[in-house]
Amino acid sequence: MRGLRRWWDDTAGGLPATFWYLWSGLLINRAGAFALLFLSLYLTAARGAPPSLAGLVVGAYGIGGAAGTLLGGVLADRWGRRATLLAAHLAAAGLMAALAFSTHLAVIAALATLVGVAHSMPSPAFVAAIVDVVPEARRSRAFNLQFWAFNLGMAVASLLAGILAEASFTALFLVDAGATLAAAVVIALKVPETLTRRPALTPRAVVGRRPGLHTALTDRTFLVFVGLTFLLAVLTMQTSTIMPLAMREDGLRPSAYGLVVALGGALIVAGQLFVPRLIEPYRKSSVLAVSTGLMALGFGALTVADGLPLYLGAAVVWTVGQMLAAPPNAQINADLAPPDLRARYQSVFYLTFPAASFVAPALGGLSLEHLGERHWLVVGALGLLAAAGHLLAGPRRERRVAALRAAAAKPVESVR
Template identity: 40%
Template sequence: MSIASIRTAARQSVSGLPREFWWLWTSTLINRLGSFVATFLALYLTLDRGYSASYAGLVAALHGLGGVISSLGAGVMADRLGRRPTLLIAQVSTALSVALLGFMQQPATIAAVAFVAGMAANASRPAVQAMMADIVPAEDRVRAFALNYWAINVGFAFSSLAAGLIAEHSYLIGFLGEGVLTLVCALLVFWKLPESRPEPTDAAGAGAGGEPAVSLWTVLHDRRFMAVVGLSFLMAFIFMQHSVALPVAMGADGFSPGDYGTVIAVNGVLIVAVQIPVTRLLERRDPRALLTISALLAGYGFGLTAFAGSIGVYMLTVVVWTLAEVVNSPTQMGLVVRLSPSHGRGRYQGMYTMSWSVAALVAPLVGGAVIDRFGADVLWGICAVVGTVAAAGYWLLMRGLPTEAAEGAVAPGPAPKETEPAAA
């Protein structure tokens, strides 16, 4: 491929998106460049502060639990207060709480502030996703979500490297640095991003365009959407095994932490390298087939880990499930938007975000318990089974779902009556 063709493909991948999207994209990139607490919290507590691994695990769990709780609350805020105020509140709260965490001395206060920091950090996600759906035309949303996901991974890759260097000198600098960069995100939102929320519901309960009002009860009764949330949890459960189960299994096989670092680096490098071109290639493809294939790749990618005995084979398994991640993330986000009414996107995105937050809590616990009791190979077999179940679920769920072209340019609600959505 010539340099000219590469430039043309790159221009086509980023062209045509609203200016507001790029400010939101920039905010995401800056936020991820400052990621420190979630990455190095366990090392900070055990190596720098001298606490036990059990206490570090408890604090990490509380940080994750805060994210679970805030997912739904932030989604409601995004619909009631607006996307912009929710983002400002979440980012300012995150900046203050992570900076404060670096000064906490007592175990109880560390745990409490970590819980608040987890709530604040996760609260921005439903608002970001809802705003992105608001401002990007339907035909460009999959590409927009892919570009945003690419920014997340680029930022995380650089922040992990920088945070490792910073941690060698001072963990406090890392906490304060994340606080400052998150505050920069809040200022960027304040100065550059207008409110994108559709007109709020009127007194009679009608939303924008005369659609019925949306509550959390509406979301819970949307059977097709809640099925997507359940499938999202299964996919997240599989992907989350890379953070605890994979390094534990590699350690049991005699590999070093450096070996694990080399293997898992393939994930970030591959996402950065192929996310945009792959999305460009697949954005007009059948989402039913893409989600089904991605579930099989995820399940059997981790399943293949049972046969890994060398660094090269471990890297190959990472390539397989990373391709699943590349395909699944933007496609599933596009499906979530299609099933969400415009005036209820915050609540719907909050419920979707919660599926990943719950998986972040459950997956390490289940993975560790299975490895301790039955061995890692059993866990990898379970991943293959879960991936197969998710693939079947996607295939059945999307039977009869209209194509985006048939639905029109505006993503519709889940059904004419949200309390009685069409079920697969």
């Protein structure tokens, strides 16, 4: 019992109550965000849309998500984290309820776009609020718990979505709206505003220009890190875009694909809480290089995979890489952001995921069609390129973080 208590203290001890309310809101939000998993099926089965039109509507949701990410970052720095979270959750709940009763395809497409905006707005605000309230020494653990909650919520969402979709698509959307509303209630009652208004001297001192969204979009050190994260996201997206096609070509049934995905989710839920203690002694750039290298090895191994056991073994390797990458990736992103621009930097960072969700299937499909199993060698090479990039970019990132900390400390020293 004493050993278990020590492990829990190392994993989650010392985190403020506000973090746990944010964590609870995120978990409820993710566990309830299941309707969009079945949007394409809903459009074709319930609304009679052809697959091409269903694909366009789902794509519209993705476009809305990209816009919502940037909007959420700007508003979280201007309005505040709490106000942005509440506005986004309430809007998403209302839009999802409207979607439940809409029958015209044009209206559904417009609502899906707006839902994409509302669903993506909270991400920068959530992370910025975590950085606001969690001491720097505990942020790696906080981000690790955030990643764990996200995956646990998605696992619950996948289970509930299948059950509700078989019962009623209307119920699917309404329960999703109810879960989003419940997350809003937790935030409204328990999460205070975490944004501290500061004079905009810190970012100007470091980047040499008036702060704004353009600061993040022209910050070379940060954009190199975003680019490396984009490569990692392209690797991760292989599991939901190209791997199902490859498994089908190998003669494997859809249930085999479900088993591979379920294994990855189970590993994250069972093992993610042990990651911070494992990686704490090492530099973040080294951890990211190792983790990305493991992902490259796992996906590269699919070149010779022709049966379920090899796919399962490869999934273990790349999932371990994902688990190791999550905390340092989030912490570096937080460290590189000037205090006055935390949410804006988060919004630019989160653009990597919708971008990867477009690039991975678009180019991956062509690659698989023309290269066959050699596609996985290309994916592995991208992973190794990202691993080398983290090793090369690590020292410059560390110098940048040190400069930001020194600039942030100057106003405090002057007051003294």
